[in-house]
Amino acid sequence: MSRLILKDLVKKFDNVAAVNHVSLEVEEGEFVTLLGPSGCGKTTTLRTIAGFYQPDEGEIYFNDRLMNNIPPAKRNTSMCFQSYALFPHMNVWDNIAFGLKMRKISQPEQKKRVAQALEMMSLSGMEKRMPGQLSGGQQQRVALARAIVTQPDILLFDEPLSNLDAKLRVQVRVEIKEMQKRLGITSIYVTHDQDEALAISDRIVVMNQGQIEQVGDPQSIYLHPMTSFVAGFIGLANILSGQVVARKENQVQLELPFGRFWAFAGGLRASVGDTVRFSFRPENVVQYREGSPNKVSATIQHAIFMGDTIDLFLDAKGTRLRARAESAAKLKPGDIAVFSIDETAFQFLE
Amino acid sequence: MAATKQKNLWYVRQARRKRRFTTLLTVFFILVQVLWVGVPIFMTVLWSLVDPNHPWSFPNILPEKLSWGQWMYVFKYTNILRALKTSYTLAPCAVLLSFLFSLPTAYVLGRKQIPGKKFFQTIVLLPIIMPGMVVALFLSRVFNAFGLAQNFFGLVLAHTLMGLPYMIRVLTTSFEAIPQDVIDAAENLGANTFVKIKDIFLPMVRPGLLAGMIFAFTTSIEEFNLTFIIGTPTFETIPTILYSFLGYNFIRTNASVVALIMMIPNIIMLFAVENFLKSDYLSASLGKL
Amino acid sequence: MERKNVSSIDYLLLIPGVGFILLFIGSSIFITITQSFGVLSVTGKSQFTIENWKAIFHDKESLDSILFSLKIGLLSSVGTLLFAFPVALFLRKGGSGKRFLASLIKIPLFIPALVAAFLIINLISYHGIVNEALLALGIIKKPLRMLNDKFGWGVVAIQVWKNLPFVLLILSSSLASIRDDTIDAARNLGAGTFSVLFRIYVPLAMPGILVSMILMFIKAFGDFAIMSVAGPTYPPSIALRMRNTATLFQEWDKAAVLGVIIILTTLFITWLYSRLAEFVTGRK
Ligand SMILES: Nc1ncnc2c1ncn2[C@@H]1O[C@H](COP(=O)(O)OP(=O)(O)OP(=O)(O)O)[C@@H](O)[C@H]1O
Ligand SMILES: [Mg+2]
Numbered sequence: 070m071s072r073l074i075l076k077d078l079v080k081k082f083d084n085v086a087a088v089n090h091v092s093l094e095v096e097e098g099e100f101v102t103l104l105g106p107s108g109c110g111k112t113t114t115l116r117t118i119a120g121f122y123q124p125d126e127g128e129i130y131f132n133d134r135l136m137n138n139i140p141p142a143k144r145n146t147s148m149c150f151q152s153y154a155l156f157p158h159m160n161v162w163d164n165i166a167f168g169l170k171m172r173k174i175s176q177p178e179q180k181k182r183v184a185q186a187l188e189m190m191s192l193s194g195m196e197k198r199m200p201g202q203l204s205g206g207q208q209q210r211v212a213l214a215r216a217i218v219t220q221p222d223i224l225l226f227d228e229p230l231s232n233l234d235a236k237l238r239v240q241v242r243v244e245i246k247e248m249q250k251r252l253g254i255t256s257i258y259v260t261h262d263q264d265e266a267l268a269i270s271d272r273i274v275v276m277n278q279g280q281i282e283q284v285g286d287p288q289s290i291y292l293h294p295m296t297s298f299v300a301g302f303i304g305l306a307n308i309l310s311g312q313v314v315a316r317k318e319n320q321v322q323l324e325l326p327f328g329r330f331w332a333f334a335g336g337l338r339a340s341v342g343d344t345v346r347f348s349f350r351p352e353n354v355v356q357y358r359e360g361s362p363n364k365v366s367a368t369i370q371h372a373i374f375m376g377d378t379i380d381l382f383l384d385a386k387g388t389r390l391r392a393r394a395e396s397a398a399k400l401k402p403g404d405i406a407v408f409s410i411d412e413t414a415f416q417f418l419e
Numbered sequence: 420m421a422a423t424k425q426k427n428l429w430y431v432r433q434a435r436r437k438r439r440f441t442t443l444l445t446v447f448f449i450l451v452q453v454l455w456v457g458v459p460i461f462m463t464v465l466w467s468l469v470d471p472n473h474p475w476s477f478p479n480i481l482p483e484k485l486s487w488g489q490w491m492y493v494f495k496y497t498n499i500l501r502a503l504k505t506s507y508t509l510a511p512c513a514v515l516l517s518f519l520f521s522l523p524t525a526y527v528l529g530r531k532q533i534p535g536k537k538f539f540q541t542i543v544l545l546p547i548i549m550p551g552m553v554v555a556l557f558l559s560r561v562f563n564a565f566g567l568a569q570n571f572f573g574l575v576l577a578h579t580l581m582g583l584p585y586m587i588r589v590l591t592t593s594f595e596a597i598p599q600d601v602i603d604a605a606e607n608l609g610a611n612t613f614v615k616i617k618d619i620f621l622p623m624v625r626p627g628l629l630a631g632m633i634f635a636f637t638t639s640i641e642e643f644n645l646t647f648i649i650g651t652p653t654f655e656t657i658p659t660i661l662y663s664f665l666g667y668n669f670i671r672t673n674a675s676v677v678a679l680i681m682m683i684p685n686i687i688m689l690f691a692v693e694n695f696l697k698s699d700y701l702s703a704s705l706g707k708l
Numbered sequence: 709m710e711r712k713n714v715s716s717i718d719y720l721l722l723i724p725g726v727g728f729i730l731l732f733i734g735s736s737i738f739i740t741i742t743q744s745f746g747v748l749s750v751t752g753k754s755q756f757t758i759e760n761w762k763a764i765f766h767d768k769e770s771l772d773s774i775l776f777s778l779k780i781g782l783l784s785s786v787g788t789l790l791f792a793f794p795v796a797l798f799l800r801k802g803g804s805g806k807r808f809l810a811s812l813i814k815i816p817l818f819i820p821a822l823v824a825a826f827l828i829i830n831l832i833s834y835h836g837i838v839n840e841a842l843l844a845l846g847i848i849k850k851p852l853r854m855l856n857d858k859f860g861w862g863v864v865a866i867q868v869w870k871n872l873p874f875v876l877l878i879l880s881s882s883l884a885s886i887r888d889d890t891i892d893a894a895r896n897l898g899a900g901t902f903s904v905l906f907r908i909y910v911p912l913a914m915p916g917i918l919v920s921m922i923l924m925f926i927k928a929f930g931d932f933a934i935m936s937v938a939g940p941t942y943p944p945s946i947a948l949r950m951r952n953t954a955t956l957f958q959e960w961d962k963a964a965v966l967g968v969i970i971i972l973t974t975l976f977i978t979w980l981y982s983r984l985a986e987f988v989t990g991r992k
Contacts, residue, residue, distance in 0.1 A: 682823050
């Protein structure tokens with residue numbers, strides 16, 4: 070188990086930075102997810118931690134030990150690959166025992182640990198099978214067993230679930246999380262699936278174009294996005310900008326094309342006259358009830374029935390908004406309806 | 420300032436050293452390879468240019484005088500011109516014949532699921548696998564019986580036999596690579612068999628066809644065993660002439676000239692077709708048993 | 709792949725290619741076998757006999773030539789592999805210099821075997837550049853005999869030079885099918901260079917290694933031309949011995965026995981290697 074520290078990490082390919090000045094501290098036993106769109110540098114970061122890439126600038130520490138020049142074989146990390154990367158010419162047992170053999174662990178100890186890992190991953194009885202004879206889910210388990218059996222300091226996951234079907238994906242991610250908590254191994258998990266990230270992480274690192282946009286626990290990332298990228302990438306959001314026209318105590322009044330709205334200012338420093346960017350979630354735009362604040366009337370363009378809710382696409386005086394309604398609501402395209410936006414829903418962005 | 424400090428850290432230096440090592444290794448391999456391939460060819464070129472009146476012998480590092488004398492001599496006093504003519508009429512005939520023979524076979528092997536396919540594919544490889552001299556000697560018995568030995572048509576058949584495996588393998592791979600969707604789409608749009616062949620199959624296997632033809636052509640130009648047993652002395656091709664220069668009366672200078680004559684077209688061909696001679700074709704025709 | 713019913717037309721279409729090959733190769737093998745037992749003989753009378761087989765197995769020169777060819781076949785296949793495998797590993801990942809290197813290496817593939825033989829003969833002959841260079845560097849006192857040497861090193865050198873690219877191609881395509889992830893996983897689990905090489909690369913490339921060794925062996929074992937220009941005066945290679953028996957001594961029946969031995973050895977080695985392949989890869 071190790072603390073992981075990345076200091077100002079830069080990794081370039083052909084002079085283009087795939088990872089651009091990334092700094093991050095991960096506590097012992099913490100489960101941190103790197104989340105971001107395709108090509109944002111998640112895999113590159115992970116592979117640099119594992120030692121497959123040499124950073125061009127910056128430093129990597131496990132606890133207090135500088136790791137920059139330690140070869141991957143000596144880092145005592147374990148990586149779970151998207152493709153599982155099982156050794157196709159070894160059976161399940163030999164796959165799992167590989168890391169132990171490399172560490173010259175004694176035979177009886179190897180037996181004990183492999184058996185334990187098989188047990189833990191419910192793979193008992195499959196020792197002799199070749200990877201080609203296993204289902205995707207079983208291969209995934211073998212890969213996990215192989216990763217944990219060496220008792221690594223840091224576990225690295227690169228989209229380990231993306232080759233599984235949706236149901237299995239949910240099930241395995243719970244298992245991964247449980248296993249990680251039980252073993253208490255520091256883990257870095259890469260995914261571009263936000264649901265997965267929200268469900269599994271202690272903290273989420275949102276990345277974009279090689280840089281960190283925001284770090285925080287799942288709730289704060291979802292509820293308090295700080296940049297329009299984070300707001301737009303995680304969940305659905307209406308991202309708008311408008312002028313501050315009034316300010317009183319903890320509230321500001323915003324001028325928008327479809328009206329003026331009061332919002333809780335939070336830490337907003339803007340004064341009257343400034344233009345600010347902000348976001349609010351569709352679930353905060355609900356049908357108007359007597360006494361609700363911030364009235365908006367809008368034309369319904371599309372109403373999509375989702376089962377538990379109705380997804381609405383609105384046109385408010387030329388501005389497109391997303392909103393939610395209860396599934397029993399009688400709304401159809403062309404209707405004009407009145408909505409309200411909660412004052413606490415506004416998140417001001419950088 | 421911070422950047423320069425960064426650049427001097429020991430681990431950055433070490434990483435850079437590692438990269439430099441890889442580059443050095445590449446350069447080293449290239450140098451070795453240049454020597455490995457270049458020196459033999461260069462020496463042969465030198466030998467072919469040694470002036471007949473100033474022989475190149477032991478203590479001299481380089482020949483005293485270079486001239487085209489050997490080339491003149493070879494063209495004037497040996498059978499090389501006739502051999503060239505034989506080789507270069509034989510090869511196109513063999514290529515054409517092996518193309519015609521391989522097309523239907525490759526189509527079936529590439530696009531149909533027939534019982535015994537594996538067996539047929541192995542049969543196709545036989546001319547490459549079977550020891551050349553055995554086939555040559557005892558095929559010559561058969562050819563003798565049918566009057567095909569010492570006969571141009573017999574030679575064409577023999578060379579076709581040696582070119583067929585390459586042609587069939589490469590074409591089979593090309594036929595396999597055509598997506599069934601494309602053919603279904605063509606059929607769906609009303610293409611009949613003739614249109615399918617003309618507008619779908621032939622254009623799509625053309626790169627493979629070219630590769631196969633080149634293989635068959637060079638195979639024919641190089642073919643020695645069958646030609647030697649079945650063709651000589653009536654017909655001499657470049658390899659059999661070279662063999663005679665290398666054999667009982669070893670004449671290094673003449674052999675150099677003939678070796679170059681035989682090699683140059685091949686190397687030109689190699690570089691001319693590098694682009695589409697992807698290793699896929701090479702391994703399709705040579706590798707994978 | 710069309711999944712229509714098999715029609716006899718498909719088999720008809722196979723005739724020009726497969727039929728042609730079967731006719732010519734089949735007939736020559738057939739003649740070789742029958743003639744080795746004196747049947748369908750051109751010389752002497754046609755009658756079943758095993759005298760020819762006995763004669764060959766009592767003929768020292770034939771036995772020596774068989775052993776010699778086996779040795780050359782083995783050395784050539786192993787030698788080529790030892791040269792080609794490191795290069796194939798080095799070339800596995802692309803790079804600008806490497807692409808150039810790869811096309812340089814391919815050149816001997818397009819140089820006919822006899823020409824290749826001559827090119828190398830030129831270098832390793834008594835006063836060839838290799839000897840001269842070694843003398844000049846003071847490594848040897850007097851030129852080495854590498855051409856027509858008793859052992860056959862000259863032949864092996866030519867086989868290696870000529871067939872390196874061929875083996876390299878086969879090895880490269882089997883190395884290319886190894887996923888980068890697999891290698892990374894091994895390194896991540898603590899495997900050093902040595903372990904990655906012998907526990908991952910070699911076993912995974914084993915099918916390619918075996919195929920290239922079979923093909924190399926077959927080529928070198930049954931070779932006639934290179935052996936006859938660069939091989940020792942005694943023993944001759946088995947193919948050379950066979951051809952001399954047939955055309956110089958006009959003993960076709962005995963030559964046929966040698967022919968059958970070449971074919972059988974070829975088949976046996978192929979079978980042996982394929983069993984080995986099954987054993988190594990652990991599956992049928
Ligand atoms: N080996 C490489 N050589 C050159 N460029 C690379 C290499 N690996 C990654 N890149 C580039 O670096 C950038 C970041 O890639 P990376 O693989 O880290 O993205 P990612 O966040 O993992 O994306 P994904 O979700 O698609 O896996 C991309 O623009 C990619 O093209
Ligand atoms: Mg990735």
